Amino acid sequence: MVSSERELISLLGERFAWPSADVRLGIGDDAAVLATQHEPLVVSVDASVEGVHFDLEYLTAEDVGYRSFQAAVSDLAAMGAHPVAALSALVLPRQLSSEAIDQLTLGQAQASRETGCPVVGGNVARGRELSITTTVIGRAPEPLQRRGARPGDQVWLVGNVGLAAAGLSYLRLRGARGARAWPARVHARTRASDAALAPCVEAWRRPRARLAEGLELVGRASAAIDLSDGLASDARQLASASGVRLVIERERLRAALPPALCVAQAQLRRSALRFALEGGEDYALLATGPSARRPAFALPIGHVERGRGAFLDDGARLGVLRGGFDHLKR
16 A cells, blocks of 8 residues: 555556656656657656645745746756756636736746746646646756765755745744735835744745756766755655665754744744754755765765665764655645
8 A cells, every 4th residue: 555655656666667768767756867869858747736735825826836837947956957848737726816827827937937948838727726737848968866876975955945844834823814914025114023034935935946056966966856845855765766874964954054044943933953854845956976076055964874764963873864745644
């Protein structure tokens, strides 16, 4: 019986696997890789469903369109791929106004321009809840993969982790309701707690795929993964794919956390490390590679050893990394 998202993906990988000269990499990574006469194509699909990935109580329709597109493109970033094009499938409930639909597509268009990934087609249908499914296509001479980490490699963090989860937690705690509950730009009259946590809310509402950084990791990193389900969960996936033990060093991770997350820790009375390890939807990158090849923008937060699994080293002992998002255990 399938009891977790990872088990389902493993089952699908076995069930749909069959030899094809056109498929270089199939199910199990951030994206598939298809062989062509020129550069390989990197293809991924991502769904954003109301009530699962977002709540319109805390987001504008424009935010939904923007973040759903960036989330999909983040898979290309993890593969070190250059975007080529995207397809968008929209499931629109009848109660969604024409104005909201206009704003939704405006957000998609903004993210499309920012990432250099034009939308070239898709599908529209009616449904009970709002759903956006984005298929992205990129190209990469040598795509990065989750497998490839080797003992002796460093573990690198590219981007911030924990901010998005802290932002959502704050919105829920504050009881924000509707598009007007949180202004897009915090102004001088906004109360101090709102202003201090604005970077967290912005990180959740407007994430950014790390495309430029992903391209620079090519030739430097031995493996990479997009951080969408939480650092702990995605570290486990990278370790499993590479057949190694991945160790996150607590003090190094703590030093890599953004100042806004420390503010969130005080305001929300929840550990910044817990936000970083268990929170999701950051769309940062986790990579491994030799220390001599580490780019300046990648912060070292751990190392790779022989063995299996993902662990947190607190300086005295190793603890198994737990937590993260799982669609089938939600």
